[in-house]
């Protein structure tokens with residue numbers, strides 16, 4: 001048997017980070033060499049001989065972590081949210097200076113969520129109107145969720161690809177926020193409720209019919225196969241990969 005891949009988890013005391021650390025430990029081909037959280041020194045990653053670092057921390061922390069990891073040639077698998085075009089441009093710059101290093105940023109690691117995004121992309125050109133509702137636990141740091149933002153971007157891109165434009169919203173009376181956040185012309189609504197984990201509905205409507213695509217992550221275990229796939233794949237994939245679909249459906 002070949003030597004296990006040495007993996008570190010950042011955010012290892014958190015909701016998803018703790019589950020990820022346990023999953024890495026349980027995988028025969030992986031070795032958990034560091035489980036770090038707030039206030040731990042990033043120098044511990046190199047000292048532990050980590051090859052891949054999984055970041056499941058906070059949008060305020062992720063950029064500093066990735067700058068350090070990339071500068072030290074550590075591959076990264078990133079579930080932390082808060083991605084903007086500017087942030088992606090910044091990490092691309094770091095990776096360009098470290099050309100053999102790989103980074104996977106995945107808005108969602110669960111297979112059902114990745115499929116939801118794909119189905120939404122396919123449906124977008126057949127329906128004039130589309131809206132996204134994402135529902136999460138009430139301790140989530142960001143809104144809209146990374147998954148909902150990506151879903152809306154993919155719907156908008158599919159519309160553009162089909163020569164369609166977002167329909168005008170005729171709302172002239174309302175309270176601020178009532179129509180959700182506008183992500184590339186797609187309204188995105190965020191619900192935060194104790195008891196929930198991570199859920200999303202993509203609603204499409206056209207003359208006389210609607211289509212609803214719904215996904216529910218009921219436990220953090222839903223994200224683990226995707227994280228492990230990312231860890232095993234990123235070491236052979238230099239540069240930035242955005243979205244788990246590139247590793248789930250390679251070549252498509």
Ligand SMILES: NC(=O)C1=CN([C@@H]2O[C@H](COP(=O)(O)OP(=O)(O)OC[C@H]3O[C@@H](n4cnc5c(N)ncnc54)[C@H](OP(=O)(O)O)[C@@H]3O)[C@@H](O)[C@H]2O)C=CC1
Nearest residue numbers: 011013014015016037038056057061079080081107108109
């Ligand atoms: N892509 C995906 O599939 C998924 C992504 N996520 C994302 O992962 C991130 C974490 O979510 P969740 O586990 O719910 O959040 P939690 O708050 O439960 O966990 C985050 C952990 O990271 C710690 N932390 C904060 N800053 C740092 C730092 N600089 N270095 C190391 N650790 C740090 C936090 O410490 P403290 O509590 O002291 O702040 C906490 O223990 C979010 O961005 C979330 O959206 C979550 C699920 C799935």
Ligand SMILES: O=C(O)C1=N[C@H](C(=O)O)C[C@H](O)C1
Nearest residue numbers: 081107108140145146147198
């Ligand atoms: O914070 C969470 O819990 C989740 N965050 C990710 C997101 O913002 O899309 C993925 C999933 O929705 C769980």
